[in-house]
Amino acid sequence: MQATLELGRQVLAQQPFSQYLGAEVTAFSSGHAVLELPLRAELLQQNGFAHGGVLSYLADNALTFAGGSVLGTAVVTSEFKINYLRPAMGDRLRVEAVVLHAGRSQAVVRCEIFALRGEEHLLCAAAQGTITLLAQPAPRG
Amino acid sequence: MQATLELGRQVLAQQPFSQYLGAEVTAFSSGHAVLELPLRAELLQQNGFAHGGVLSYLADNALTFAGGSVLGTAVVTSEFKINYLRPAMGDRLRVEAVVLHAGRSQAVVRCEIFALRGEEHLLCAAAQGTITLLAQPAPRG
Amino acid sequence: MQATLELGRQVLAQQPFSQYLGAEVTAFSSGHAVLELPLRAELLQQNGFAHGGVLSYLADNALTFAGGSVLGTAVVTSEFKINYLRPAMGDRLRVEAVVLHAGRSQAVVRCEIFALRGEEHLLCAAAQGTITLLAQPAPRG
Amino acid sequence: MQATLELGRQVLAQQPFSQYLGAEVTAFSSGHAVLELPLRAELLQQNGFAHGGVLSYLADNALTFAGGSVLGTAVVTSEFKINYLRPAMGDRLRVEAVVLHAGRSQAVVRCEIFALRGEEHLLCAAAQGTITLLAQPAPRG
Numbered sequence: 001m002q003a004t005l006e007l008g009r010q011v012l013a014q015q016p017f018s019q020y021l022g023a024e025v026t027a028f029s030s031g032h033a034v035l036e037l038p039l040r041a042e043l044l045q046q047n048g049f050a051h052g053g054v055l056s057y058l059a060d061n062a063l064t065f066a067g068g069s070v071l072g073t074a075v076v077t078s079e080f081k082i083n084y085l086r087p088a089m090g091d092r093l094r095v096e097a098v099v100l101h102a103g104r105s106q107a108v109v110r111c112e113i114f115a116l117r118g119e120e121h122l123l124c125a126a127a128q129g130t131i132t133l134l135a136q137p138a139p140r141g
Numbered sequence: 142m143q144a145t146l147e148l149g150r151q152v153l154a155q156q157p158f159s160q161y162l163g164a165e166v167t168a169f170s171s172g173h174a175v176l177e178l179p180l181r182a183e184l185l186q187q188n189g190f191a192h193g194g195v196l197s198y199l200a201d202n203a204l205t206f207a208g209g210s211v212l213g214t215a216v217v218t219s220e221f222k223i224n225y226l227r228p229a230m231g232d233r234l235r236v237e238a239v240v241l242h243a244g245r246s247q248a249v250v251r252c253e254i255f256a257l258r259g260e261e262h263l264l265c266a267a268a269q270g271t272i273t274l275l276a277q278p279a280p281r282g
Numbered sequence: 283m284q285a286t287l288e289l290g291r292q293v294l295a296q297q298p299f300s301q302y303l304g305a306e307v308t309a310f311s312s313g314h315a316v317l318e319l320p321l322r323a324e325l326l327q328q329n330g331f332a333h334g335g336v337l338s339y340l341a342d343n344a345l346t347f348a349g350g351s352v353l354g355t356a357v358v359t360s361e362f363k364i365n366y367l368r369p370a371m372g373d374r375l376r377v378e379a380v381v382l383h384a385g386r387s388q389a390v391v392r393c394e395i396f397a398l399r400g401e402e403h404l405l406c407a408a409a410q411g412t413i414t415l416l417a418q419p420a421p422r423g
Numbered sequence: 424m425q426a427t428l429e430l431g432r433q434v435l436a437q438q439p440f441s442q443y444l445g446a447e448v449t450a451f452s453s454g455h456a457v458l459e460l461p462l463r464a465e466l467l468q469q470n471g472f473a474h475g476g477v478l479s480y481l482a483d484n485a486l487t488f489a490g491g492s493v494l495g496t497a498v499v500t501s502e503f504k505i506n507y508l509r510p511a512m513g514d515r516l517r518v519e520a521v522v523l524h525a526g527r528s529q530a531v532v533r534c535e536i537f538a539l540r541g542e543e544h545l546l547c548a549a550a551q552g553t554i555t556l557l558a559q560p561a562p563r564g
Contacts, residue, residue, distance in 0.1 A: 017192035020183040042161040051158035052201040052218045057194025064193070077193045078388075079412060081222030081363050081504040083531045083553060085524040100535075100549050101508040106360075108506045108549065110533075112523075126523050126531065128551045130361060130412070130506060219529075220553060222363040222504050224390045224412060226383040241394075241408050242367040247501075249365045249408065251392075253382075267382050267390065269410045271365060271502060271553070299474035302465040324443040333440035334483040334500045339476025346475070359475045363504030 003030050003069035011065070011073055018061060021054070025065065031099040033065035038092045050088035050124075055113050058095040059127035066097035067107040067131025078106070080129025088124040090117035105133045144171050144210035152206070152214055159202060162195070166206065172240040174206035179233045191229035191265075196254050199236040200268035207238035208248040208272025219247070221270025229265040231258035246274045285312050285351035293347070293355055300343060303336070307347065313381040315347035320374045332370035332406075337395050340377040341409035348379035349389040349413025360388070362411025370406040372399035387415045426453050426492035434488070434496055441484060444477070448488065454522040456488035461515045473511035473547075478536050481518040482550035489520035490530040490554025501529070503552025511547040513540035528556045 001007070008028030012018050012035075021043065027034035035058060037043070045051040059082050068075040097111035113125040142148070149169030153159050153176075162184065168175035176199060178184070186192040200223050209216040238252035254266040283289070290310030294300050294317075303325065309316035317340060319325070327333040341364050350357040379393035395407040424430070431451030435441050435458075444466065450457035458481060460466070468474040482505050491498040520534035536548040 011187070014187035015192060016183050016185045016187075017194060018186075021194075042157050044157045045159075046152070046155035046157075051156060051198070052205070053158060053162075053194070053198025056197035056201050056221075056223075057192070060193040060197050077225055079222065079224040079361065079390075080197075081220065081551065082197075083220040083523075083551060084218055085531055100506075101546060108361075108508055110549070110551075123524060126533070126551065128504065128506060128533075128549065220502065220531075222410065224382075224410065226390055241365075242405060249367055249502075251408070251410075264383060267392070267410065269363065269365060269392075269408065293469070296469035297474060298465050298467045299476060300468075303476075324439050326439045327441075328434070328437035333438060333480070334487070335440060335444075335476070335480025338479035338483050338503075338505075339474070342475040342479050359507055361504065361506040362479075363502065364479075365502040366500055 001072050003028055008033065008065060021057065023061065028065060028069060030069050031066060033062050033069060033097045034094065035062050035065065036092055036094045039090060048089065050093060052084060055084065055088060055093070055125045056082055058093060058113055059111055059125065062095040062097035062111045063109045063127060063129045064131055066099050066109045070099055070102045071107055071131060071133045074134040075131050076134060078130040078132045080127050082125055082127040084125050086122060086124045088113070088115040090115040092116045094121065107131045142213050144169055149174065149206060162198065164202065169206060169210060171210050172207060174203050174210060174238045175235065176203050176206065177233055177235045180231060189230065191234060193225060196225065196229060196234070196266045197223055199234060199254055200252055200266065203236040203238035203252045204250045204268065204270045205272055207240050207250045211240055211243045212248055212272060212274045215275040216272050217275060219271040219273045221268050223266055223268040225266050227263060227265045229254070229256045231256040233257045235262065248272045283354050285310055290315065290347060303339065305343065310347060310351060312351050313348060315344050315351060315379045316376065317344050317347065318374055318376045321372060330371065332375060334366060337366065337370060337375070337407045338364055340375060340395055341393055341407065344377040344379035344393045345391045345409060345411045346413055348381050348391045352381055352384045353389055353413065353415045356416040357413050358416060360412040360414045362409050364407055364409040366407050368404060368406045370395070370397040372397040374398050376403065389413045424495055426451055431456065431488060444480065446484065451488060451492060453492050454489060456485050456492060456520045457517060458485050458488065459515055459517045462513060471512065473516060475507060478507065478511060478516070478548045479505055481516060481536055482534055482548065485518040485520035485534045486532045486550065486552045487554055489522050489532045493522055493525045494530055494554060494556045497557040498554050499557060501553040501555045503550050505548055505550040507548050509545060509547045511536070511538045513538040515539050517544070530554045
């Protein structure tokens, strides 16, 4: 598998929830992934900020994409933790994920989420988690 | 503030993202909250399971509700960690959150997420996090 | 492998760091482990409480013991998160860990740490993490 | 407060547990802290690696030092999560912590732990957590 932007977009296009929210892959290469999400009214909480669940979705998905870029596309998020740093307001959110360490079947990945408004981009959340390669069925022959 | 199911439903009704996903509060009392979410095609990932971001939304929101039940409704999630235990499939998801410890301005809360199918309910994810009371504006007068 | 208190004590006796701190196993059965640690001056921080690193050691080790009770003794902690709830003071600390879910090669475990003083025991910290079975060398023959 | 290496060393010298383990502060400035710990037999687990509790101590303490460098020295670790990446072997461990975001009363900090052997240094663990300024007593007058 070669981690290319085209492959990243194909994978995201197969996720109904990512389509429902409107996420986009804007970079995808070995050990690295960037997703973006235009903010709109449906993605907010009661105070006009992006809902924490929107940020945790972005963290989850970006960690998985970055992990998948080195492990293969059949991966799942095993776990992650996220710290919310600031209310997320603006035109769109961007999450950038980088692999810290990858073994044969697991990768540990970090990401940061930024709120973009015009030229400004503010760090809103940071996450760290584990991505696991799904067990492959034994080859038949 | 008295944490009642009616109050819990009012708060959830004010969250556009929770309405967009279709979440419901089914229990809300001091130190305890239960949310449910009927599963439908838009909430899945590419393998037909609920997307991890849907589960992390449920964790985030249930932790916040439980924390808010003891701290007051003006709360935010400061951080949480989630472990995914099984693929989440079924008719609906249920998340149950319980406050472990509450101080004056922060509460530490745990939750478990179950996938419900008919009579069966399977533990799919578990989370733990910190809920923080927003600083109140100084009284004027 | 049968998880017995005797086995738990044997494993702990092989950990130089646990001996250095003075930890004891007081319960060990399938899916469950309890460790205790008498508090003494060397284990404190500058304010007279148990150092956070002492609590994180207890969390790490109790999670691993509980995970090992279902996976086998050749396990490692892959990750955990801990929330500190109160300053830990008293005669001894006790940590109780319970397996939430175990697969073939990983278990997700939670624990709570209590400070004991006379009859009183106060919840001081709570943790959640992942224990992983070390890959076995292929059998030779 | 000015975060200087001398101040960092004074604070560490007041922690009995850090003295018991043999930790040293090797850098301390605003938003940044480095601690080191020579490895010796007492700090290992049963397979000859540094015990996970030693690494979690280093994470806890480095996060707190870095957080304290921007918040003030009266701080505590509220929570953190750690991922173990590799067995930690070598002559000494080094942990480097950097503040991601600091508000008035809390800072979110990340750190990485390296095992050093001769010229080699290998990333062994990574952590992320929250440091909180202790409430100040109200001024009397």
